[in-house]
Amino acid sequence: MARVVVLGAGIAGHTSAMYLRRLLGKEHEVLVVSPNSRYQWIPSNIWIGIGKMTREQTTFPLEPLYKKKGIEYRQARAVTFYPDENYVMVEYVAGEKKGQQEKVEYDYLINATGPKLNFEATEGLYPGRNRTYSVCSYTHAEEAWKALSELIEELKKGKEATIVIGMGHPKATCQGAAFEYILNVDHELRRRGVRDRVRLIWLSNEAELGDFGVDGMLMKVGRKEMHSSELVQLVFEERDIEWILGAGVYKVEDGKVHFETLDGQNHTIEFDFAMLIPAFSGHGFKAYDKDGGDITDKLFSPKSGFMIVDADYTPKPYEEWSVDDWPEKYQNPHYPNIFAPGIAFAPPHTISRPRKSASGREIFPAPPRTGMPSGIMGRLVAENVVRLINEGPDAHLHGVSMGRIGAACIASSGYGLKSGSAITITMFPIVPDYRRYPDTQGRDLNYTIGHWGLAGHWMKYLLHHMFLYKAKMKPFWWMIPE
Template sequence: MKKADIVVLGAGLGGISMVFDLKAELGKKHRIVLVNKTTHFQFTPSNPWVGVGWRKEGDITVELAPLMARHGIDFIQATASRLHPEDNRVEMEDGTSVGYDYLVIATGPELAFDEVEGLGPHGHTQSICTLDHSIKANDAFEAFCADPGPIVVGAAQGASCYGPAYEYAMILDKELRSRRIRDKVPMTFVTAEPYIGHLGLGGVGDTKGMLEHEMRQRSVRWITNAKVEKVAPGAMTVSELNDDGSEKTRHQLDFKYSMMLPAFRGIAAVRDIEGLVNPRGFIIVDKHQRNPKYPNIFGIGVAIAIAPLEKTPVPTGVPKTGYMIESMVLATAKNIKALLEGREPKDEATWNAFCLADFGDRGVAFLAQPQNPPRNVNWAAEGMWVHLAKVAFEKYFLRKVRKGITETYYENAIMKMLTMHKLK
């Protein structure tokens, strides 16, 4: 068997799991290369906590170079500038290239702040999409607390990951109450979803009722079917649409602090490659996570193309939760192994959705099997246990990553939860 070079592009939740799963499946027979633009892995689900100072950078990061060296995986810190699929190589911004026999694209998205005037950290709103953004959001929050006023939190049109927006709104509420200044802070939640708790999934269980209840309890008003027109210093213009797409109301929302999640798109290095990506730049994959035109390229996680569940007045994307990503990773590792052994891929990911949404003092958990209705499991629950479960899960996941252990983290957690709630 010829020794193959397998390159994994991106070291987020999907990429870090991918290299460990490949190592477990392939051993020392083949070269595994991890390429990432930063020196570290970060546990992205903790970003809302970073945004209010509940976590620091060192709490949720792992340095990649020593970790990969310990496990016989090559690590290259570089930013991809262009993929050349006909040549089987990835070109980097510094002019170097990395060749591959098989490529797994696990980059996550590019953040499309530019699609709304004034949106994002280079505009007038904060973000918790990356660690750097979350640190900046916390700095701005500390300054805000010295002179509080209105807050606007939410997700702009085209966003596809709504859980962190809900988390951050509720965590802000908890932190402001702890500082005894919540009474000075009117808060508005702005979302492209057609209703609270839609989540890009058509709702899961009674997420609509649960999340509306949480917002009422915390005095958070909301605007759904919301299209952010533009953001100026201290002011956001939002069009609230009717179900037929016509404008219902135009809101001028004043704020002293705002965090808005943007729409996602594929990274620039792969955009506009015919047959590889859809019009938004997301990787087209078949049921084996494999690109039909370039069969030695696989895609996992937020980087892949998944069609929206339904047409909504304001565009909403589809979330790719950790549970789903983990399933994609395992299937991809087994399918690459099959190809290297001269067999056809047969493993398929189970596209289920699972989320622990922490609200600082309680939270909401939901499980959709499969992701799109009708479902075999369509369940949501709330309580203090969700907050405790997410804290425990963060510590568990990071401990396993630091040891380089490949494991079905989310699957194990879900099975325990289903047993606990007698849903199995």
Template sequence: MAHVVVLGAGLGGTIMAYELRDALGRQHRISVVNKGSRYSFVPSNPWVAVGWRSREAIEVDLTKVFEKRGIDLHPQGAAKVHPKEKQVELSDGARLSYDYLVIATGPDLAFDEIEGFGPAANSQSVCHVDHALQAKEAFDRLVANPGPVVIGAVQGASCFGPAYEFAFILDKALRDARVRDRVPMTFVTSEPYVGHLGLDGVGDTKGLLESELRQHHIKWICNARVDRIEPGMLHASEIAEDGTVREVHAVPQSFMMMLPAFRGVEAVRGIEGLTNPRGFILVDEHQRNPAYPDVFGIGVCVAIPPVGKTPVPVGVPKTGFMIESMVTATAHNIARLVEGKAPDAQGTWNAVCLADFGDSGIAFVAQPQIPPRNVNWSASGKWVHTAKIGFEKYFLHKIRSGQSEPFYEKLALQVLGIDKLKEVRIGGGTGAPQA
């Protein structure tokens, strides 16, 4: 009997456990190590931050569904991975041995890299439901006492979509509260241009997002390096192409939500051969770590190099479609290894994104995610908002029911005409780059 341990129960880790159970059957053991027993649907956090969702609406207690599917849950979380010993040290000091380990931790949020940054200091966040609930309290204060707002993403950030989403969701919430006319808004981003998204744009995201910002009366600053954040003020340097400071900005703020840079979690950082200098997991084209072939990595914790040089450091996002492709490939490859065969599946590394703007939105498809692409498409409209709500309901049902891929997901993808985007390559092809 093989024992597979999944580290993390977020978007990737939970689905990883379900797909492993389907791929391996009941004769093998699957364990999930996570901080707590609850799954939280992170894409809904911007709605939580303006009061459109509650914590209860976007969380699922995994205890019963894991028990039903024969998956062991260790809610004490991990303190350290010991790949040489093939063990995970839990936060209570116990050790969990494995035959195969899948690291799906998501990121550590590097608020401490900038003075005055983060929910514990002078800015808000939507990266965690706890942060979003704190942001909701700040939003209520803003409505009661309107003032300038700053939204965006700092240097080294790799997940820009939620920053744009929250800017427009906040705009809609302030309009609903009849105070938008008293709230100047500025979008501050490390991207070299609006709509870069860490992907050098997708379709006409530059034109679409610039147009949306103008229509919503939101000013913007690109190539921004945030120097420090003080109560009531953001200090940032706008960097020129040659690396010099083009302009220094002091932007007033009564409310600020800036996305941080990511790094690997403490349980894996600093392990030679396992991670890069930022603590992200090194993987080959089969999601397998080259130094420790019984360890796999999926999701945001995986190392991917940037798409090109930019004046301010910009990372590459790992979108939900890409993560699901990693999951499916990894489940297939571990099943092959258990059978004594070599791994041969590779993720397709495509991106499909629905960015909600409160009452409209932008959708894009990048195939593959990193250019040059075979498909490079973006579009906007009110239908995106409706689609995002539908996806939230679908995915939470998927988590609650313990299903890895129900039939209607395949049907929906075929109806949308993108049924091949999540397809996993079996043998050959170009795989995941290392960083």
């Protein structure tokens, strides 16, 4: 009988748990450890942030589902790893055992703990303080909507305002989420007749519009070839959104954001409302051997704090980066019974070209790991663990890197059955493969497309319901692909 422990119940972790339970016999145990009591469909947090959805529509409680499906659950957070002895120490975060630590043993461990939202990496940045907000979680998004709706009431009375949305750290990622939010804010302001009173600014660490942390892309839009920078510029021009690029935010004060641009100049913008995505980092986990020796560096990257997997971490210049650097099995090389799918794995380097300002500050996006690849990785890791359990340590494991899978990103640009819209982008592969696709900037144009229109909103709305149906493990959930 094997015990598989999954840390985290986000898209990657919950997907792993679902497939483990489906594929493993009842004699094997699946245990999920997560500090969150609710599953959240993160892509729809944007719509909470503009008051179009509530947490009841985008989340559901995990415990009753897991109980029904035979998945053990602990509402706790991982604290320390003991990989030589196959256990983790976890700390309960709620209930009677709040604050208590417990030893959780495993045969296989799936670390799907995602990112720490590292607001502290930017001085003064914290959701709800200094008039800055976040949409990274449903609670943050609720807070953002409350503040935005109060501002809208003041705008209706004649106030003029500046809203800044974008990246809150020189190396933040998740440009797509901020891009969605600025477009939704624009749409809501227009709907309420106050858009002309607002100066709306996109503040980003991207060197070029449409970088999105994937170095931008050449795509087919209709029958035309268009670069992502052209598409995003068209969208921003159409919506009268200003943009500031190559911006590394380093400090936020009440209604002021301070940043350096790539030319080495320092700037300050005053704002009435800001949504700034923080840096992501690992959670600061420690690992120890049997004798209490610190072996954290065997599990976690000292640079990022994310888990080391089967990637090529050899330092090399951008010109020598290869799609082969990216991991395929998301398996720790020192402990082959430990895996890290989704955002939890340490990437070998970024996808976007690294850049430094004239003063030496690094300003460039970290690589995104969006919902689709996170789900694919979660499932892949679960299936590999099942192979190991059923076939033994010599089982042939499958692998797929971000250089061999694509992603579909649907960036809402306004909510509404008849008035909404979204920018739909598919890209293949996520990490550009310049060897395989030398003439089209590393991607297959048959699968790298862009579209802007009402149809995109319908797609995003459909996927919201479809993926929540799947996450709730309703009948035939497993037929819905990641």
